[in-house]
Amino acid sequence: MATTIKNSQPEILENVVIRFVGDSGDGMQLTGMQFTDTSAMFGNDVATFPNYPSEIRAPQGSLYGVSGFQVHIGSVEISTPGEDLDLLVCMNPAALKTNLSALKAGHTIIIDTDSFTKKNLEKALYASNPLEDGSLNNYRVIEVAMTSLTKVALKDMGLDNKSITRSKNMFALGMVYWMYDRDMNYTLEFFAKKFAKKPIIAEANSKVLKTGFYFAETLELIPNSFSISPSKMPKGTYRIINGNQATAWGFLAAAEKSGLELFLGSYPITPASDILHELVKHKHFGVKAFQAEDEIAGITSSIGASFAGDFAITTTSGPGLALKGEAIGLAMILELPLVIVNVQRGGPSTGLPTKTEQSDLLQAMYGRNGESPLIVIAASTPANCFDWAYEAARLTLEHMTPVLLLTDGYIANGSEPWKIKSIKDMPPITHKQIKGGDPEKWNVYDRDSVTLAREWAIPGTKGFEHRVGGLEKDKTTGNVSYIPENHEYMTNIRAEKVQRVQNSIPDLKADFNDEGDLLIIGWGGTFGSLHSAAKQLSDEDYKVGHAHFNYINPFPKNTAEVFSKFKKIVVCELNNGQLAFILRGKFPNIEFSQYNKVQGLPFGASELTKKFKTLIK
Amino acid sequence: MTEATKYTFKDFASDQEVRWCPGCDDYVILRAMQKALPEMGVKKEDVVFISGIGCSSRFPYYIDSYGMHSIHGRAPAIASGVKLANPDLSVWVITGDGDSLAIGGNHFIHVLRRNLNLNIILFNNEIYGLTKGQFSPTSLIGQKTKTSPYGNTQPPFSPGELGIGAQARFFARIGGNTPKEMTQLFIEAEKFQGTSLIEVLQNCVIFNDGCFTKYTDKAVRPDKQIHLEHNKPMLFGKDRDKGLVLNGLKLEVVTLGENGITESDLLVHDAKEPDPTLHSMLVRLDYPLATGIIRAVEELTFEAREDALTKEVSANSKFNKVDDLFFSGETYQVK
Ligand code: SF4
Numbered sequence: 001m002a003t004t005i006k007n008s009q010p011e012i013l014e015n016v017v018i019r020f021v022g023d024s025g026d027g028m029q030l031t032g033m034q035f036t037d038t039s040a041m042f043g044n045d046v047a048t049f050p051n052y053p054s055e056i057r058a059p060q061g062s063l064y065g066v067s068g069f070q071v072h073i074g075s076v077e078i079s080t081p082g083e084d085l086d087l088l089v090c091m092n093p094a095a096l097k098t099n100l101s102a103l104k105a106g107h108t109i110i111i112d113t114d115s116f117t118k119k120n121l122e123k124a125l126y127a128s129n130p131l132e133d134g135s136l137n138n139y140r141v142i143e144v145a146m147t148s149l150t151k152v153a154l155k156d157m158g159l160d161n162k163s164i165t166r167s168k169n170m171f172a173l174g175m176v177y178w179m180y181d182r183d184m185n186y187t188l189e190f191f192a193k194k195f196a197k198k199p200i201i202a203e204a205n206s207k208v209l210k211t212g213f214y215f216a217e218t219l220e221l222i223p224n225s226f227s228i229s230p231s232k233m234p235k236g237t238y239r240i241i242n243g244n245q246a247t248a249w250g251f252l253a254a255a256e257k258s259g260l261e262l263f264l265g266s267y268p269i270t271p272a273s274d275i276l277h278e279l280v281k282h283k284h285f286g287v288k289a290f291q292a293e294d295e296i297a298g299i300t301s302s303i304g305a306s307f308a309g310d311f312a313i314t315t316t317s318g319p320g321l322a323l324k325g326e327a328i329g330l331a332m333i334l335e336l337p338l339v340i341v342n343v344q345r346g347g348p349s350t351g352l353p354t355k356t357e358q359s360d361l362l363q364a365m366y367g368r369n370g371e372s373p374l375i376v377i378a379a380s381t382p383a384n385c386f387d388w389a390y391e392a393a394r395l396t397l398e399h400m401t402p403v404l405l406l407t408d409g410y411i412a413n414g415s416e417p418w419k420i421k422s423i424k425d426m427p428p429i430t431h432k433q434i435k436g437g438d439p440e441k442w443n444v445y446d447r448d449s450v451t452l453a454r455e456w457a458i459p460g461t462k463g464f465e466h467r468v469g470g471l472e473k474d475k476t477t478g479n480v481s482y483i484p485e486n487h488e489y490m491t492n493i494r495a496e497k498v499q500r501v502q503n504s505i506p507d508l509k510a511d512f513n514d515e516g517d518l519l520i521i522g523w524g525g526t527f528g529s530l531h532s533a534a535k536q537l538s539d540e541d542y543k544v545g546h547a548h549f550n551y552i553n554p555f556p557k558n559t560a561e562v563f564s565k566f567k568k569i570v571v572c573e574l575n576n577g578q579l580a581f582i583l584r585g586k587f588p589n590i591e592f593s594q595y596n597k598v599q600g601l602p603f604g605a606s607e608l609t610k611k612f613k614t615l616i617k
Numbered sequence: 618m619t620e621a622t623k624y625t626f627k628d629f630a631s632d633q634e635v636r637w638c639p640g641c642d643d644y645v646i647l648r649a650m651q652k653a654l655p656e657m658g659v660k661k662e663d664v665v666f667i668s669g670i671g672c673s674s675r676f677p678y679y680i681d682s683y684g685m686h687s688i689h690g691r692a693p694a695i696a697s698g699v700k701l702a703n704p705d706l707s708v709w710v711i712t713g714d715g716d717s718l719a720i721g722g723n724h725f726i727h728v729l730r731r732n733l734n735l736n737i738i739l740f741n742n743e744i745y746g747l748t749k750g751q752f753s754p755t756s757l758i759g760q761k762t763k764t765s766p767y768g769n770t771q772p773p774f775s776p777g778e779l780g781i782g783a784q785a786r787f788f789a790r791i792g793g794n795t796p797k798e799m800t801q802l803f804i805e806a807e808k809f810q811g812t813s814l815i816e817v818l819q820n821c822v823i824f825n826d827g828c829f830t831k832y833t834d835k836a837v838r839p840d841k842q843i844h845l846e847h848n849k850p851m852l853f854g855k856d857r858d859k860g861l862v863l864n865g866l867k868l869e870v871v872t873l874g875e876n877g878i879t880e881s882d883l884l885v886h887d888a889k890e891p892d893p894t895l896h897s898m899l900v901r902l903d904y905p906l907a908t909g910i911i912r913a914v915e916e917l918t919f920e921a922r923e924d925a926l927t928k929e930v931s932a933n934s935k936f937n938k939v940d941d942l943f944f945s946g947e948t949y950q951v952k
């Protein structure tokens with residue numbers, strides 16, 4: 001049933017969306033990442049979306065054990081991992097069943113036919129074999145006996161059966177490399193390095209990759225071959241980075257710039273653990289990454305480190321943030337610098353650990369006892385997690401109040417090109433540590449007249465010995481105070497201090513149009529989807545603007561003004577309307593429509609444009 | 618350190634009015650600490666007290682050094698962060714039986730396991746004081762409290778047994794009415810390289826008055842307590858005529874002169890024995906109650922392990938500055 005279409009000239013495409021799907025043991029993440037890196041090196045803009053089950057090794061062939069990696073490459077600006085697929089690479093029936101609906105009609109599926117056994121079809125709950133029953137007639141199906149071909153290729157190498165079948169993903173990758181005119185060298189070098197100690201495995205993988213590549217080339221089985229030119233990105237040195245790595249590196253940069261040592265107190269939790277994994281590697285920068293006994297010890301050890309003068313952070317995801325609530329309140333009343341990173345995932349409770357969502361916004365804003373406002377900011381793309389981690393550091397160290405940085409599973413695991421920033425090009429960070437001076441003229445809660453930040457006297461500094469604590473403090477001395485007026489004063493000044501951050505952050509800006517019929521609002525990790533949808537509508541001459549919040553508490557000063565220039569406003573979120581709720585409280589005279597989705601998945605551009613068009617009419 | 622020796626206990630008294638109930642043993646502990654600190658050879662600005670929540674946890678406010686009165690149960694974790702950030706500091710955790718063994722139980726066992734060089738003073742009064750008289754994890758079976766009006770039905774922890782089970786390298790116990798010995802114990806705890814756990818039998822005059830009297834009352838103390846000293850025979854009693862021997866797998870009280878027992882038959886206390894078996898038996902002993910330094914076994918501290926690893930990693934690293942990292946590995950040029 002394989003279609004044969006010859007085409008001597010490669011078709012020139014602007015962008016292509018490819019998804020590799022298979023069993024969680026089939027190496028789909030690695031395959032996808034190799035394709036991504038190779039494309040980025042070639043000069044394409046790229047964005048990725050790994051989607052994997054929370055079970056480490058789900059039963060083979062099961063529907064819930066399917067692991068996927070989607071990559072969007074282009075010669076044009078790529079701001080999302082894409083929506084509808086141009087190519088689906090499918091390693092088993094379960095993967096086909098769970099992913100077929102995303103493939104555009106008439107487009108290509110590459111299938112490993114060896115995996116379409118009776119047993120696997122049953123596990124995928126197929127009543128009949130889709131390769132035979134005509135259900136794939138609307139697609140171009142490339143049937144390849146990948147497992148057998150891999151076995152033949154490796155038969156003389158003396159490898160065990162498991163190692164052989166494990167490399168069949170490279171057969172698929174080789175085929176896709178040929179289809180999209182990619183160079184194999186990057187991946188061949190990757191094998192040589194990764195398996196330096198096991199050269200036979202490196203050789204086997206290389207051999208299978210090449211076999212797949214030449215198979216695609218020679219056998220005329222490939223319906224089409226495509227070419228995507230390098231995209232026009234700003235000049236510079238790049239690397240592919242995912243959001244968690246970018247977050248970790250932003251903190252490394254901030255520590256070096258501020259001259260402080262970085263302390264991370266953390267407890268493993270999906271999808272935030274990769275920040276911890278990254279930072280434990282960097283002892284050479286003086287990083288103290290402490291894996292604590294629980295979430296609470298993660299944050300409280302950081303509070304201790306901050307009290308003692310380190311730049312301290314803690315990283316977690318939704319349920320962990322709930323556990324840290326009381327301690328965040330402590331950091332807030334102590335007025336110590338601390339960054340709390342929440343890599344959001346589907347909730348509530350354990351929810352959907354490996355899926356994305358934006359449903360912790362209200363928790364971030366209000367999830368503590370008492371009046372305890374924090375600075376809340378959100379990163380919006382994988383690469384800009386670097387900038388927002390750095391900004392979180394700047395804000396907490398300059399304003400002496402905790403900052404809660406929100407990212408999410410989608411941008412944390414997604415990757416894209418990052419134009420590498422050198423530390424010398426980063427803005428300065430001025431912390432408030434006391435170096436000397438007259439302790440007689442100093443009080444614990446003396447404040448900077450502009451920011452209201454207090455000074456940071458750390459243990460070891462002679463003459464500045466003092467006590468802090470979770471009980472309400474006298475507004476000057478920091479001694480315990482139960483005086484009613486003092487409590488109100490302190491409550492207000494802590495809130496005012498957060499509010500005054502407005503003076504040190506840039507204005508909100510609407511992209512595409514700064515006035516018009518519809519303003520599309522979002523925050524955090526939905527930037528790419530909203531940006532593409534807005535761009536598409538704007539290209540079609542709709543008068544839409546896109547304003548995206550990275551600063552959430554406080555909002556930029558000009559927020560109301562930006563809102564006032566549009567006839568309608570729609571707030572788009574991967575939750576049931578949490579930012580919309582906050583906006584209605586802050587701007588009671590403005591009407592906000594909503595578009596919400598809580599499926600553990602990012603927005604697709606087409607659902608958005610459809611919704612926006614109905615709003616404009 | 619010559620400068621440090623000039624301190625007197627007044628240098629460590631803050632200007633805050635002490636607010637414990639009159640007659641509470643907390644006063645004794647505070648005073649013992651203020652006397653011990655000048656003898657430790659540490660600078661005042663290098664001393665940090667971290668407490669949780671409860672009566673005892675007001676302690677840091679009364680000492681003129683750096684201090685933090687934090688949240689319930691978390692002091693060991695906060696203190697760990699302080700110590701890791703600056704290993705040169707002298708770090709003290711002030712906690713109670715509820716704070717460390719109930720809500721903070723997890724941090725308590727893990728801080729002992731890791732063995733940072735810090736000191737924990739556990740004020741054990743077998744009751745919740747600040748919340749006004751509920752049973753705690755060390756309250757006895759049958760004890761009548763606000764939340765056990767018919768008698769407590771939850772068996773208690775022994776802090777020392779739990780601590781040694783969690784690999785405490787240093788454990789000492791002291792009555793709340795023996796300030797001199799207490800001062801000495803605090804100095805010894807500071808000298809010890811590793812986590813020191815000191816249980817103070819602290820009488821709460823309001824909610825659990827007299828709970829330790831049968832061991833700590835001046836009149837019965839010599840007969841009911843055995844104050845252990847390293848390398849000394851396990852001898853006790855008003856007339857120094859009683860001692861401990863090992864009978865099978867049990868400790869047994871013997872009287873010198875009876876059945877031909879002489880001092881040389883008694884066990885000799887070895888606080889530095891790495892095997893915790895005998896230390897645990899001593900901790901569990903009800904008669905006589907063991908006080909003094911029961912266990913003091915030094916081994917590499919957590920911060921020393923971390924420091925060695927950091928030096929090793931740094932020596933082998935090609936990264937000096939973050940730019941070296943950012944521009945390393947798989948980068949590519951867009952022209
Ligand atoms: S309630 Fe008990 S423990 Fe608390 S201060 Fe009063 S006497 Fe001391």
